[in-house]
Amino acid sequence: MKKSRFRALKIFSTFLVFFIVGGVIFGVWYVKQLEEVVSAKFEGRKWQFPSKIYSDTYLLYAGMNVRSEELWEKLRRLGYRESRNGPSSKGEYRFLKKESLLEIYLHDFVYPLETFKGTPVRISLQGTTVTRMENLDSGEELFSLELEPELVTGLYDRIWEERRLVNLSDVPSLLVRAILAIEDERFYNHRGIDPVAILRASWANLRSGGVVQGGSTLTQQLMKNFFLGDERTLQRKIKEVLMALVAERKYSKEEILENYLNEIYLGQKGAQGIFGVWEAAQFYFFKGLPELTIGETALLAGLIKAPNRYSPYRSAEAATKRRNIVLGKMLEERLITRGQYEAALREVIQQRELVKVANDAPFYIDFLKRELAENYSHEVLTAEGLRIFTSLDLQLQRIAEKALVDGLKRLEESYPYLRKRGEEDHLEGAIAVIKPQTGEIKAMVGGRDYQKSQFNRVFQARRQPGSTFKPFTYLAALMYGSEEGGKKFTPVTSVDDSPFTWSYEGQEWTPRNYKEEYFGAVTFRTALEKSLNSATVRIAKEVGINKIRDVAYRLGIESALPALPSMVLGGIE
Template identity: 40%
Template sequence: MAKSRLQKKASGQVNKSKRSGLKSIVAIIVLFLMMGGMGIALYCWRLSVGIEERFSGRRWRIPSRVYSDVTILYPGQKINRVHLHAKLKNLGYCQVVQKPNISGEIRINDSDIEIFLKDFKIAEKGRPAYPLKIQFNGKEIESMVRMDTGEQVPILEIEPEELMLFFGAEREQRRLVSIRQIPDHLIHAVLAIEDNRFYRHPGVDPIGLVRALWTNIRSGAIRQGGSTITQQLAKNYFLTPDRTFSRKIKELLIAVTIEVFYKKEDILEIYLNEIYFGQKGSVSVNGIGEAADFYFGKTADRLAPEESAALAGLIKAPNRYSPFQDAGLCRVRRNMVLKAMLKEGWLSEQNFAELSSLPVRTSTYRTYGKTAPYFIDYVNKQVSLLYSPESLSSLGLAIYTTLDTQVQSAAEEALKKGLEKLERQNPRLRRSSKMKRLQGGILVMHPKTGAILAMVGGRDYNESQFNRIDQARRQPGSTIKPFVYLSALDDLMPTSLLSNEPKVYEINGKSWEPKNYKPMAEKELSMRKALAYSVNVATVDLAMKTGLERVVRTLEEFHFTTTLKPYPSVALGSFEVVPMELARAYCAFAADGIQPFPLSLRDVVDEKGEVLKRRYMTVSQLVHPAKAYLINSMLQSAVLYGTGRSLKGFGIDFPVAGKTGTTNDYKDAWFVGYTPEVLALVWVGFDNSDSIGLTGADAALPIWADLIKNIPQHVSESWFRIPEGIVERLVCSRSGDLGREGICPETEKETFLTNLAPDRLCRLHRQGFSKGMPEEQKEGN
């Protein structure tokens, strides 16, 4: 009995000890669970703080975009249809055979273009999308009529082209959209294929998760995600792409935390702006806004249901299902999304049948190339004065420039063809090394505003990024002569006679004698003919009569930056200029004496469409309009019968003022020509200043002519208006005095400043008396 009681007592103690140990174990487990729960809770709290910081601040680095200027069309305008077609293609318009019925489609016919315009908005201006028919009559726009209303359109703005982006290291591009801008059918398409229980789960879908876990356990690796939209957002926005179990746990915790603190609509909006949609060259396409533009040339709110389904289908494997890679596979995947939408009740059977039968129609494939690279580099320098590289790569600014892409294309083509032709015709100009090849540059400006329409700084940007328009310093040669003649207009007239007799000048103890490019018999020439024929000896004579100090002062007033000394050789351009300086100086002649500052930027607009910076043209009145008109008139003579007369042989049959230029030893060839609407400068030469053995008329002028013929929209047949202070008189062609009708053998109309017009009759020709003068004229440079 005693033993039995002892055994029971011992057994009780053991049971008590076991219960106590079990309680301890339970307590320890509970403690660990509590500590684990507190740890998880602390981790989730830290996650929520991090998520709040990311979501409340700037969520993405949005590269700023640089755009061209808008293109303006109107009835009566001459147009290069090839360049217009190319522009529309660059803008992502898709050519179709049927009548365009979707924004972004065009049909090109023999005598018209039918186009369904895209809508666009730049700050306070823009236009909606609508179908339009542009009727042509030869090379001219005859009419523009809206195809939906029959209304005549008097003027049309074609949206600007995207030129480049300021990328950060991640090279991601996106266009942010709000959930209010996203159509229901796009949301339904994404939910149907990616997460049909999105509005019924707390961030993690247990059913999907179990299915994914079972698949992964059987395979022994992560094969299926089973991820909800919230999990995808957590993975893409907060985590690395590693496929590990620890990363998956973090993904689940982040997803649940996001759902606790944010509404479903907010989560969906962030997801649709974050998700990856494929590649555009070396740049990733992120977000539904960028994807809509890239694949369909539309804003997200204008997507059609079948386009929304195609984009939703890309999310799983963007590059595999890309319509640019395999349109057939993309269509299969799109129809799978449409089937899922039908299953969810978001499409009717009839809608499904209609939409699934449609082909996948995309915009033209566009990469982020570098259009107008020399111009872009020039713009970068301007923009960098306003914004830091960090701001440009993250703030999503829209930077609108003055570039006319059609003029830019024409300039690039003209320079490329022109230099190749020169090398074919003159084999001595060929070089084995691409870095030593014959080079050239073109600058096209609107003379009254200074707007840069095109800039080509060399024949190949990939070979050389040196911008010969903005960075080179070359001798201008005879292109500087108009400024010498301008300096003399206070005292002399276009008919004033200049000496053409050889003369030696002493400069710092050294003798210098200007020579003409070709021998000339004339001992005297009028100012007009001396400039038209670019006669060196007569020009130096004029500079000496006017005063070298006055000539230098005139050049300085035109903002040439080289330090000039009053030597006679200055009159022949024996100093260096930046080509852009020369073009800007000529603008003053074409703009009634007003010199503009080169303008490359128009507006800088933020993501909300607010204008942050607006550049206005800056001008200064340098020359009296009457004097500018006289120079224009004299430079028109240079084109009509002087050194630029070959322009007519290239098909330039409208009024033009222009000046050729050739430097000593033929190292530089120039032509600067202009009309009231456009001014273009062309330079040709070698970077190492080797002689090209050609004049400006031989090398640069043909390139200028090719360019101008291909931008008819910027050229009219009008001439400069005659300002106050100008009179015309009938003068004797030989003496320059007032002509005696029926007595002087040759008379012509001449232009004068009112206060310097001739007032005496011809001294050489009287009744029964005449005195001959040499008539033969020789061409200069």
């Protein structure tokens, strides 16, 4: 009996030893795996930076006619806010109706070739005309000024994380200390987990009967944000603790803190997630970090706990209460004086309108993406943080969209027979607005309703160019002259504009003028100005179809051009 008990005890002890040794080996292996994951993140690429697409700037100049409602809408979309006492900080404006004066404190903006520092300006109006502009700081008269481009949309993979990286040394020390005071006051005294904070949080939660305080360290928060998500399970918590211990062992407090300040989620702007303290300062206050007041610093630190709940865009009251809690903590920790505390309490947090980034030119952006894809990979466009400046005029875009919809409606009402398949058969159309001096595309509407059809009729549909093809014929004539006899064409060369028939390859074709109106002998220039079909075809016959086609290809036409006489009048797709 004793032998069997001894044998059983021996077997159990052996299994226990193996279990313990195996557990230790597995634990060491598991921690090693976590260490590799943490190291790869800290020492590799931490974040992806979406590319951003901007509209053109909004140019104002002396003598320009402006519609006030359009200008106010532009200011609203750019995030400017009205101030009753005059603009004292960037992003504010005031309109003095009686004096017809508009004062704007312009935003900072980084253009491709220069960095613009915002200044206060005054615009004098007479009716709808800009009569004078001046810099309020220097008194210098301005003959033109630009409102910065609008952010139209971003190119991102799954989630749009908007952030700008900052070094720890570039973050004001008061902001860093405020964040530590409210989020992890013993940050420099623990090694990844803080038993004191855990006990304090457990006691507070036990007394309140719910979760009112967390015991996670700043390092644990970083590990959760980097790797683990928001699921609340014991397994995730253990993993978070182990990763925090690994990170603290391998990396300095400064490295961990810098990563935290760039990683932390601080709000939402439509599809954009606001990450990192620099981006948050811009989003909430339109300021750089060094320009933050004590009250703004406290609010930024306080937002970390629940950014959307305490956002001043959502509730100025909730934001004020949270800010005051942080200010109290800052005073308690002697980060600020009593006088600074009381002055910060008097800072008014105003309820602001959240202007979300919405793609208001989807056909234009689709066309742009197609062009970008020819030179940049998807990975570059969604991760390298390119800033893409376009010629898009969003005001013209909205006008073009309305003009197309209204115009098609009028056609349907005036000519019901055009809707061949009944009421559900809507007419379609397209508009491209091009600046003739530069060739810039200012607006593009590829169809009646982008939500119903993304087919872009500007560049995806095939259509006959009609008389817009005629200049190729006239250019070829000026370049090459006649195929037979060496005749040269000039703007004053006489051309016959009368009915005739062109025989080719056993077929006959007779071009006709508009309303069958013919002018007889006209100059080369007149034939082009009046877009005379008969005269144009006579010139083409002398020059030769192949030479005209060659000129069209050289000037950028990519479609196949059949060597037929009707090509001359744009009768091809």
